[in-house]
Amino acid sequence: MAATFPPDATLSSRVTIAPGVDMPWLGFGVYQARRGRETEDAVAAALRFGYRHIDTASIYGNEDSVGRAIAASGLPRSDLFVTTKLWNSDHGHARTLAACEKSLARLGLAHVDLYLIHWPVRGLRLESWRAMEELHERKLVRAIGVSNYMEPHLEELLAACRIRPAVNQIEVSPFLQQRSVRALCAREGITVEAYSPLTQGLRLDHPVVVAAARALGRTPAQVLLRWALERNTVPLPKSVTEARIRDNAALFDFRLGPHAAALDQLEEELHTGWDPTDAP
Numbered sequence: 001m002a003a004t005f006p007p008d009a010t011l012s013s014r015v016t017i018a019p020g021v022d023m024p025w026l027g028f029g030v031y032q033a034r035r036g037r038e039t040e041d042a043v044a045a046a047l048r049f050g051y052r053h054i055d056t057a058s059i060y061g062n063e064d065s066v067g068r069a070i071a072a073s074g075l076p077r078s079d080l081f082v083t084t085k086l087w088n089s090d091h092g093h094a095r096t097l098a099a100c101e102k103s104l105a106r107l108g109l110a111h112v113d114l115y116l117i118h119w120p121v122r123g124l125r126l127e128s129w130r131a132m133e134e135l136h137e138r139k140l141v142r143a144i145g146v147s148n149y150m151e152p153h154l155e156e157l158l159a160a161c162r163i164r165p166a167v168n169q170i171e172v173s174p175f176l177q178q179r180s181v182r183a184l185c186a187r188e189g190i191t192v193e194a195y196s197p198l199t200q201g202l203r204l205d206h207p208v209v210v211a212a213a214r215a216l217g218r219t220p221a222q223v224l225l226r227w228a229l230e231r232n233t234v235p236l237p238k239s240v241t242e243a244r245i246r247d248n249a250a251l252f253d254f255r256l257g258p259h260a261a262a263l264d265q266l267e268e269e270l271h272t273g274w275d276p277t278d279a280p
Helices: 037-048 063-073 094-107 125-137 151-160 179-188 207-216 220-230 242-246 259-264
Strands: 014-018 019-026 053-055 081-086 114-117 146-147 167-169 191-195 232-235
Touching: 019 081, 037 053, 037 063, 037 242, 063 081, 063 094, 063 220, 081 094, 094 114, 094 125, 114 125, 114 167, 125 146, 125 151, 146 191, 151 179, 167 179, 179 191, 207 220, 220 232, 220 259, 232 259
Parallel strands: 053 081, 081 114, 114 146, 146 167, 167 191, 191 232
Antiparallel strands: 014 019
């Protein structure tokens, strides 16, 4: 079974995703952050406010900027949890190995803590997973996982893998709860990461969210992120605005209480980005 979010957690609390690998319950995403100063400043602010989990990807084009911000922070590498991802054009055994090494070079790191298959590319994803397992055995990555994998993709992988996926990163919010795939992940001990937990801003003004925020003295964004945590997912909010980066980390001194049930009723299958449901 996957881990349960502890109600007394703090920003430094971690979830065990694989033997000897603990991941912070809150991450910081850099999707759409521009390479260079914008990404560097955002990551620097996140680290300053106590985030220790940074999520990037080769397709984002900002791995080098993330790496520079990490280096400039002066934080011990062991304190940080860094994720990057294999893009679709790099699938296949040899390409996967090469892609990971290029990502490490751009990041300026000897290893990443989590390496994910970004998308379930038909015909190649199992071959790519074998390369991911090799990268793990070579200690270039501490844990391996997937992103945008729905039930058929997970079932295929679980039937064929030697090393089980530690994480499945999917879009999750009260408006897209992905209950069936989350249930499968819970049964199989796969931690779910929630990308776009703030619905890319599309539902921050929803009356139920706003009412909960007012009652709790919080922002709508904090309400959505706390919901993600209380539903045992690891949210990955992204922002390049320092005040929002700070506020998005202030999630550990309140609970949703009865407002959680109201948020649970908001399902509308709202995909704000890719919808992998029908990916073959």
